Amino acid sequence: MSPHPRVGRDHILDKAEELFTEHGYKSASIREIARECGVTNAAIYYHFPNKESLFAEVMQRHAETLQEKMTRAGENIESPRERVIAILQAYIDVIAGQHAPLFMLRRNAKHLKGHGKHRGEFMRAFSKPLVNALKYAEEMKEIKKKPNAEESAAMMFGMLHGLAQQHRAEGIEGRPLSNEDIRMAVNLFWEGINK
């Protein structure tokens, strides 16, 4: 039997996420996470060899949730462009609702260095639903094959981030991106600004 049967991985991950988000990766310590869970440091180390691996798993879990929501949003939408819009809307909904966690996590992604491919994997995980929708658009002959779907997805996310940042910098009230904003960016990407 496990020496710490009552402290599940999920509970530790929940608390770790809270503390990483609140205090940042560096400031949050295993000691603090253990205290929040009401257990000893050893109970944490039983599940995770070190803080880095705990952080990696928190990020992985985030990416999976995001990926699921995006995939579901695009299901059963036949129009490739509408599918892309729905997927990006789901993305924006998640990051607007969990603004702090996701950005903190991405900002601290450098701490995953020791975990080899993790950073790239994390990015691939959350961009996958969009990449797949763009491949579908290629198959439907709605868009060109160059740039490839991975590059196109990265540029689309970038457009939305840039636009949200600009809206925040201009002090535009409310949610940084509306559905019309997302639609405008996708239409621009599809048709170009000179049309």
Next chain:
Amino acid sequence: MSPHPRVGRDHILDKAEELFTEHGYKSASIREIARECGVTNAAIYYHFPNKESLFAEVMQRHAETLQEKMTRAGENIESPRERVIAILQAYIDVIAGQHAPLFMLRRNAKHLKGHGKHRGEFMRAFSKPLVNALKYAEEMKEIKKKPNAEESAAMMFGMLHGLAQQHRAEGIEGRPLSNEDIRMAVNLFWEGINK
């Protein structure tokens, strides 16, 4: 006569930039900056009321240098699209050459909160040359007026950042963005992916 005539603002700003870049905004202290300059803390406070205002000025200086280089790059280029490409190339050249400083500075931009409009001003400063080039493209009837030039500029920067991030995540060697990458992104923005 100034009590610290030999320690100029520029020298302090240089050292502050080095230390902010190396250790991050939080870890770099006025004491450390003073020590690097070979002066007392009071000599720093003579020029800057606090660390926040010193940081704000380091960022301001960065934005101005970047703005100058971008403006110069676009001068005398008649084709609006080529002007945009040249300006973005200058932007990429600066951030590739000073990768750490600029990103550290932007990451820490939240510390400018107390400085009211500074964050927005900083963004406006470095996007201004691109905004002007896009307004020129509007006047030449090469692009539509909607989205406006400020939003278009933010989305263009976003596309490049997204693409660079994707290239890094994929472990693509060398500079994250080549001139062909910039050209591809601008052409896409201009004409859309379905052309």
